[in-house]
Amino acid sequence: MPVPRKLEIFNKLKSKLELGISIATFDVTTEPIWQRILIRITIFSNMLCFLSSALHIVNTFHGQFTGNLAMSLMICTASMQILCKTVILRYHRNNLLELLDKVQSLHNDFENKEINAIAEKNLTKFSNIWITCFKWGKLFVIVVAICFSTCNAIKGKSGVIIQIPLIPNDFPYYTLIMVFMPFVFSTFAAVYVLSSDVSVAFFGFKIMAAADILYDYISANRDRIQEDAEFLRIITKRYCEVVDNIKLYNKVISVTNLVQFVTSALLSFATFSFIRLYIINPIGYILIWTILFQLFIPCVFGEFIKFKMERLSITLYLTNWYDLSLKDQKSSLLVLGMIQREYGLKAAGMYDVNIYTFIKIVKMAASWCTLIFTLETAFEKAA
Numbered sequence: 001m002p003v004p005r006k007l008e009i010f011n012k013l014k015s016k017l018e019l020g021i022s023i024a025t026f027d028v029t030t031e032p033i034w035q036r037i038l039i040r041i042t043i044f045s046n047m048l049c050f051l052s053s054a055l056h057i058v059n060t061f062h063g064q065f066t067g068n069l070a071m072s073l074m075i076c077t078a079s080m081q082i083l084c085k086t087v088i089l090r091y092h093r094n095n096l097l098e099l100l101d102k103v104q105s106l107h108n109d110f111e112n113k114e115i116n117a118i119a120e121k122n123l124t125k126f127s128n129i130w131i132t133c134f135k136w137g138k139l140f141v142i143v144v145a146i147c148f149s150t151c152n153a154i155k156g157k158s159g160v161i162i163q164i165p166l167i168p169n170d171f172p173y174y175t176l177i178m179v180f181m182p183f184v185f186s187t188f189a190a191v192y193v194l195s196s197d198v199s200v201a202f203f204g205f206k207i208m209a210a211a212d213i214l215y216d217y218i219s220a221n222r223d224r225i226q227e228d229a230e231f232l233r234i235i236t237k238r239y240c241e242v243v244d245n246i247k248l249y250n251k252v253i254s255v256t257n258l259v260q261f262v263t264s265a266l267l268s269f270a271t272f273s274f275i276r277l278y279i280i281n282p283i284g285y286i287l288i289w290t291i292l293f294q295l296f297i298p299c300v301f302g303e304f305i306k307f308k309m310e311r312l313s314i315t316l317y318l319t320n321w322y323d324l325s326l327k328d329q330k331s332s333l334l335v336l337g338m339i340q341r342e343y344g345l346k347a348a349g350m351y352d353v354n355i356y357t358f359i360k361i362v363k364m365a366a367s368w369c370t371l372i373f374t375l376e377t378a379f380e381k382a383a
Contacts, residue, residue: 007107009127013202016134017100020199023192025093026086038191043086045188050079052162052181059163065372070274071152072161074267074287075185081263082192085256089196092252096200099252102245103206115234118216126209134198141194144290145186151283153179197294200253204301207245211308214238218315239312246305246343257298257347261361264295268365276373295358298345302353306344 019035022028026043028036053076061069089096107123152159160178162185167174218235268291275284345353 010107017199020195021096024196025090042188046079046082049185052164056163067277070270074270077266084259088255095252099203115217119213122209122212126205130205141190145190149183210242215312265361265365267291269368272369299358302345309343
C-alpha cells in the first residue's frame with residue numbers, strides 16, 4: 001500500500017524533530033553516538049557560559065552600567081533561558097513525545113476522500129512553511145552568532161565578557177581564550193535554539209493545520225449536517241482532538257513561555273542599554289532584532305491559534321445544527337458547549353500569549369533602560 005504524501009513528508013522531518021526534542025530535553029539514551037556527544041556538549045557549554053558570564057558580572061560591576069556589562073548580562077541571561085527551558089522541557093518529555101505521536105497520526109488517512117484531500121493540502125502547506133522557517137532561521141541565527149562573537153573579538157581586552165572559572169588573569173593567552181570562547185558558546189546556543197524552539201514550533205504549526213482542515217471541511221459541507229449523521233460524528237471527533245492537542249501543547253510550553261517572557265525582558269533591557277551607550281554600533285541593532293524576533297514567535301503563534309479557533313467556533317455555530325433530530329441535537333450540544341470557551345496559549349496558565357503581551361514586554365524593557373540611565377545621570381550630577 002503506497003504511503004500517503006502527507007505522511008511521507010512527515011517521515012522526512014521526523015528525525016530532525018526527534019533530535020530537537022532530545023536536545024531540548026537533554027535526553028542522551030537512545031541516539032547515535034555523535035548525537036549524544038552533541039547533546040552533552042550543548043548543555044555543558046551553556047552551563048559554563050552561564051557561570052563564566054555571571055562571574056564576569058560579579059567581578060567587573062562597580063556601580064556603573066557599561067556596554068561591557070550589558071553584553072555580559074545579555075549572554076548570561078540567554079544561557080540562563082536555555083538552562084531553564086531544558087529543565088522544564090525535560091520534565092515534559094513524555095508530553096512532547098505524545099504530541100509527536102498525535103502529529104504523526106494526523107498525517108494518516110482520514111475518514112473519507114474529501115477530508116483526506118483537504119488534510120493533505122493543509123498539512124503539506126504548513127510543513128513547507130515550517131521547512132522554510134527552519135532554513136531561514138538557521139541562516140539568521142548563525143549570522144547573528146558570528147557577528148556577535150566577531151565584534152567582541154575585535155575589541156580585544158575590552159571585548160572580554162566572560163571569565164572562565166579556575167583560569168587566572170595572568171595566564172598566557174588569557175585574553176585570546178576569553179574572546180574566543182564566545183564563539184563556542186554562541187555556536188552551541190544557536191544549536192539549542194534551532195533544535196528545540198523550532199521543533200516545539202512545529203507542533204504549533206500542526207495544530208493550526210488541524211484547525212484549518214476542520215474549518216475547510218465544515219465550510220465545504222455546511223448543509224450536510226442534517227442529512228449525514230456521519231458528518232456530525234467526524235466534526236465532533238476532530239474538534240475534540242484539536243482542543244485536546246491545544247491543551248497538551250499548552251501544558252508543555254506554559255512555563256517555558258513565562259521563562260521566555262522574563263528573560264526576553266532582561267535581554268531587551270541589556271540590548272537597549274547597549275544601543276543607548278553605542279548608538280552607531282551595528283551589533284546592538286542586530287541583537288535587538290534577534291531578541292524581539294525570538295519573543296515575537298510564540299506571541300504570534302498564540303495570536304494565530306486563538307484566531308483560527310475563534311473562526312472555527314463561529315463556523316461550527318453557523319451550521320444548521322437546529323435542523324437536526326432531537327437525538328443529534330443532544331450530541332451537538334457537546335461541541336456547542338466547547339466552542340463557548342476561548343482556546344489560546346497561556347504563560348504559566350495566567351498570561352495570554354499574544355501580540356499585546358509582546359508589546360507590553362518591549363515597553364517594560366525600554367522603561368527599565370530609561371529609568372536606569374536617568375538614575376545614573378542624577379547620581380552623577382549629585383556627585
